[in-house]
Amino acid sequence: MDELIAVLTEIKALFNRSLSELSIDCVVFGFHDNQLKVLLLRVKGSDAWSLPGGWIYKTEDVEHAAYRILQERTGLDSIFLQQFHAFGANQRYNGKEVMAKMGLPPEHNFFPERAVSIGYYALVEYSLVEPKTDLFTDECRWWDVAEIPDLLFDHNDIASIALKTLRRQFDYQPIGFNLLPEKFTLIELQKLHETVLGHPLDRGNFQKKMLSYGFLERLEERKTGGAHKAPYLYRFDAKKYEIYLRDNE
Amino acid sequence: MDELIAVLTEIKALFNRSLSELSIDCVVFGFHDNQLKVLLLRVKGSDAWSLPGGWIYKTEDVEHAAYRILQERTGLDSIFLQQFHAFGANQRYNGKEVMAKMGLPPEHNFFPERAVSIGYYALVEYSLVEPKTDLFTDECRWWDVAEIPDLLFDHNDIASIALKTLRRQFDYQPIGFNLLPEKFTLIELQKLHETVLGHPLDRGNFQKKMLSYGFLERLEERKTGGAHKAPYLYRFDAKKYEIYLRDNE
Incomplete structure (x- = not known):
């Protein structure tokens, strides 16, 4: 009571x-x-x-x-x-x-x-x-x-x-970074986009498009633990992203 | 008062x-x-x-x-x-x-x-x-x-x-028809899009894209009164448009 x-x-x-x-x-x-x-x-x-x-x-x-x-x-x-x-x-x-x-x-x-x-x-x-x-x-x-x-x-x-x-x-806006940890590979970013959109994407075109935005920073570090050649890790540059959004509103 | x-x-x-x-x-x-x-x-x-x-x-x-x-x-x-x-x-x-x-x-x-x-x-x-x-x-x-x-x-x-x-x-959605009279030419439709978007569009690509939607009906009538060869008039088919929107949500 x-x-x-x-x-x-x-x-x-x-x-x-x-x-x-x-x-x-x-x-x-x-x-x-x-x-x-x-x-x-x-x-x-x-x-x-x-x-x-x-x-x-x-x-x-x-x-x-x-x-x-x-x-x-x-x-x-x-x-x-x-x-x-x-x-x-x-x-x-x-x-x-x-x-x-x-x-x-x-x-x-x-x-x-x-x-x-x-x-x-x-x-x-x-x-x-x-x-x-x-x-x-x-x-x-x-x-x-x-x-x-x-x-x-x-x-x-x-x-x-x-x-x-x-x-x-x-x-029209690359906002997927907000769903990923600080460091991620381009494969992880692609998987996220495919999951949200619900269909597969061409790997070459996807990577080209993402890198063309200019706000992805490739790190010296590579992802470890996979069976294949270790892919590069990327980080998303918040300042450059803001500039991109301002210019592409 | x-x-x-x-x-x-x-x-x-x-x-x-x-x-x-x-x-x-x-x-x-x-x-x-x-x-x-x-x-x-x-x-x-x-x-x-x-x-x-x-x-x-x-x-x-x-x-x-x-x-x-x-x-x-x-x-x-x-x-x-x-x-x-x-x-x-x-x-x-x-x-x-x-x-x-x-x-x-x-x-x-x-x-x-x-x-x-x-x-x-x-x-x-x-x-x-x-x-x-x-x-x-x-x-x-x-x-x-x-x-x-x-x-x-x-x-x-x-x-x-x-x-x-x-x-x-x-x-992502061709909604400009709502701003035009019942019958219009493709040039008028393009002019509308250019005005809303604030920049010129390529004529060939624009017409191809608009016609590809499948809900524009070309009439027998032509626009009269212009200096050039009279262009065809088009009408927008509301039923086909609804089907298009349903399939392209």
Whole structure:
């Protein structure tokens, strides 16, 4: 009972300091074992899964809220984040459904009647993330993109539109570096692109295109441990990347 | 005085039936005299210009609100409409500023404290539009994209991000047909693309690419009145276009 009162008090305080008609939902992409992964949360006391999301403080910029929410879930300070779509169907969201799944008494519902959700996707380095639950959830972990379960509300749509937009962005902006560790081989970079796009790429053309951007730095080090001749490791030069993006907006 | 009370009553009723933290702003593009145009509104009793926008009814889908708002401003029933970005800076909007510009007493301010705006762009056939003012405005007319004046709030940013996104969309989706009359020549279509993109295109490659989509229908009719050999007129086949979009999402 004490725990119930504590949770209700915290939920009430959260909604008191937040906008009531708007929320944020995040599709956090990671890359591991040649699989594209998404971070999902399980609602407290239930087997219902959802995207990580949150609410916007009354005087907070929406973009700031998105960074804050992602930092809270991943423990990361620096995140590649991209707004991609606002989801505004009248019936898309139902706060009472979350209350019920959490076993909270409906007469204490502080969830808003309606929420339009602004969707962001994030590209993170898988190994640096420490998934954390929040007030509403018992579990936070990675799922393969191909195995996402039935999610709450319209979250399956949000995830699939995020992936579609990410693929499109890969076509005109080389943003895949955000999903890789600091040092990587061109083969690893190609594998990532093939996984995100869902089809194989010609090796020669891919490497030529990537090197032509001018922001990949070849290191003296080579990757060790493989059966073949050790390939060079590359690092991504953030300053040159910024210049590239500015010139190719 | 009667007029003032009537306006205030109407404003109050509008905000009573609408969400209070969210608005919609639209960048309506038209093409005329080889210029890309944008529809702007002048605030009642002032020389301040803004994008056409509006509010979302409490139980209305956001996308439906965008169509409704655009129908009200243009008189068009069928509009190509694309959501492109939500603008959420805390200080971006100031309802009191609009009240002041309209000469309305600040103690009767019904405008919300803060509004996040969802941006849509529309592509319309210039000649079919009948620009209409709304409750807050005295004038509604086309401006050349290159000559947009200083707009209210962050509306210049909204317009420029709309144009950037439109250019990008032209690269992967042939949506320019929405800006042309029912029948057009390939030269007119090329001129439109060059105007939107801001650079010339190779004629042979452009025509080959456009015809390869398979949804352009060449008519028996030819364009008359030019000095040169009369070029063929084309029509855009909406059904084939839908199939193309479905297959090339």
